[in-house]
Amino acid sequence: NAGVMQNPRHLVRRRGQEARLRCSPMKGHSHVYWYRQLPEEGLKFMVYLQKENIIDESGMPKERFSAEFPKEGPSILRIQQVVRGDSAAYFCASSPRTGTGELFFGEGSRLTVL
């Protein structure tokens, strides 16, 4: 059973470009979460989605960031007009509708903004 798949693993963008990060949850999981980890820091919650719905986006910056989880296909975290401060590791996690409470994490996508 494949785990949470994230791609790309590494992404380099110049300031002002767009970054798109993709996440395919584990099979049978309908809940997706995005987290950001800055160097030497813990994971900060960004957004929680279910299929076609944003449930909690309280951790998302108000501008330039958006997320979706369409009916078909992976969840996408989109960062427009990237700045150097966006450089971080972005982790996706998934969970089933009911279960043991844990989140299952992908290996992360490392974004570097030049």
Next chain:
Amino acid sequence: AQTVTQSQPEMSVQEAETVTLSCTYDTSESDYYLFWYKQPPSRQMILVIRQEAYKQQNATENRFSVNFQKAAKSFSLKISDSQLGDAAMYFCAYRRGSQGNLIFGKGTKLSVKP
């Protein structure tokens, strides 16, 4: 708002010895989960152990055990017979109920000396 505090930025243990990592949290909820995740240099987030708040018995997973003090809102992780492969960042995390996002502490970097 719920918060998770790890007061030890770094810890060190001799191989085969025991080490305890501290974690406290703040919540007014009665139904929640607590977790310890391990993040090795590969950056993959790996679940170490999970505790449901309604369970009085402390969770145990092989060499890993917790001391869950609900009234004190304390959730420490004990690693027995430490191994070189235990060296990693350890994050304490809180989750309200079985849905919703995880809230992480800032982490403790554990070094294991041969």
